[in-house]
Amino acid sequence: MDIENAKAQMRKGVLEFCILGILKRGEAYPSDIMATLKEAKLIVVEGTLYPLLTRLKNDGLLNYRWEESQQGPPRKYYSITDSGIQFHSELKNTWDELSYAVKQSQKLQ
Amino acid sequence: MDIENAKAQMRKGVLEFCILGILKRGEAYPSDIMATLKEAKLIVVEGTLYPLLTRLKNDGLLNYRWEESQQGPPRKYYSITDSGIQFHSELKNTWDELSYAVKQSQKLQ
DNA sequence: CATTGAACTATGCAATGCAAAGTACTGGAA
DNA sequence: TTCCAGTACTTTGCATTGCATAGTTCAATG
Numbered sequence: 001m002d003i004e005n006a007k008a009q010m011r012k013g014v015l016e017f018c019i020l021g022i023l024k025r026g027e028a029y030p031s032d033i034m035a036t037l038k039e040a041k042l043i044v045v046e047g048t049l050y051p052l053l054t055r056l057k058n059d060g061l062l063n064y065r066w067e068e069s070q071q072g073p074p075r076k077y078y079s080i081t082d083s084g085i086q087f088h089s090e091l092k093n094t095w096d097e098l099s100y101a102v103k104q105s106q107k108l109q
Numbered sequence: 110m111d112i113e114n115a116k117a118q119m120r121k122g123v124l125e126f127c128i129l130g131i132l133k134r135g136e137a138y139p140s141d142i143m144a145t146l147k148e149a150k151l152i153v154v155e156g157t158l159y160p161l162l163t164r165l166k167n168d169g170l171l172n173y174r175w176e177e178s179q180q181g182p183p184r185k186y187y188s189i190t191d192s193g194i195q196f197h198s199e200l201k202n203t204w205d206e207l208s209y210a211v212k213q214s215q216k217l218q
Numbered sequence: 219c220a221t222t223g224a225a226c227t228a229t230g231c232a233a234t235g236c237a238a239a240g241t242a243c244t245g246g247a248a
Numbered sequence: 249t250t251c252c253a254g255t256a257c258t259t260t261g262c263a264t265t266g267c268a269t270a271g272t273t274c275a276a277t278g
Contacts, residue, residue, distance in 0.1 A: 003199045008235055009122025009265070010207050013115050015235080018214035030256075040213035041206060047236050050257065055234095072255040073243040090112045095211065097150060098119050102204065104149035105127035118233065121265055139225075157266050159226065164265095181224040182274040 011042075015052060017095055018042065020080060020088040023062065027079035053078060061087050120151075124161060126204055127151065129189060129197040132171065136188035162187060170196050 022028065022036050030049055037044050053076075056062045061084035064076045080088070131137065131145050139158055146153050162185075165171045170193035173185045189197070 003196075003203060005264075006122050006125065006200055007203050007207075008263095010126075010203060012121040012234055012265085013118025014207065014211060016115065017119075018211060021215040037210075037214065040210045042210040042214065045236065046257080047238075047259090048234085051259090052234085054258090069244085069255080071244065073257075075256070087112075091115055092215075094112060094116050094119060098116075098123065099208065101146075101149045101151040102123060102127060105146065105151065106130040106201075114233070117266055121234085124266080154267065155226080156228095156268060160228090160267095161265085163227090178224080178275085180276070182226075184225070 014095070015042075015044065015048070016056065017088070017091040019049075019052065019056070020061065020084055020091065023078060023080040024085065024088060027077045029067075029075040029077050031075075033078075056084070060084075123204070124151075124153065124157070125165065126197070126200040128158075128161065128165070129170065129193055129200065132187060132189040133194065133197060136186045138176075138184040138186050140184075142187075165193070169193075 018037060018040070019033060022033055028036070030046075030053065033053075034044055034046075034049060053062065053064075057064060057078070061081055062078050063081055064078045066074045067077050068074050127146060127149070128142060131142055137145070139155075139162065142162075143153055143155075143158060162171065162173075166173060166187070170190060171187050172190055173187045175183045176186050177183050
């Protein structure tokens with residue numbers, strides 16, 4: 001029982017919401033997404049992000065297109081689909097409900 | 110990929126925080142805890158709560174004592190330990206950081 | 219003694235974050 | 249050309265946790 005594990009557990013399910021939120025602004029490739037998450041103080045590693053994007057794509061919430069890069073191999077640019085936008089809005093409700101519940105449970109100390 | 114699963118995932122790790130928060134107010138037995146969580150709009154079932162309490166107890170974050178009940182079998186009254194209080198405060202930091210990160214990632218739509 | 223309800227326990231599954239190792243492509247240095 | 253570094257993407261396997269489900273124990277009541 002350490003705090004690092006607790007952090008990992010709290011992230012579960014939240015990353016999807018964050019990533020869909022980021023892609024709502026416009027398409028991006030994985031390194032872009034990681035940089036944006038890092039700005040928000042959310043460190044994510046490759047082994048987490050890539051499988052997650054693949055999962056979201058397979059569920060029809062994202063699409064991608066290949067684009068040549070100036071340097072290095074081509075990149076997968078991801079964009080959000082209509083289903084993705086709708087799912088994102090449901091996730092927002094879920095997150096808001098959870099935030100409220102946590103807040104309530106911590107009240108009245 | 111359905112919203113129910115997403116809810117379950119988002120709860121992971123958060124329940125511990127909520128329960129420690131509730132027990133900081135004073136000792137309680139499982140049905141008390143479930144009722145309090147329900148008030149906060151957080152539905153938890155036995156199969157989730159009991160193993161979780163056992164885990165927290167084994168990690169030294171909680172204690173319990175048996176108490177006879179007026180009706181029905183005796184109850185396990187749980188209370189938080191000093192380690193539990195400290196861990197709760199670390200979880201609070203973790204939760205606050207995560208909330209901030211989620212908020213940031215959803216900005217600038 | 220049987221039944222009912224409350225309280226607690228145990229088992230097994232599915233989902234996800236993550237570490238770790240691996241593959242593939244490009245460009246520059248030796 | 250051959251080797252190496254850097255970037256981008258992929259794959260495998262593990263640990264943890266919420267939850268469904270079923271089972272056990274105990275006290276009170278008829």
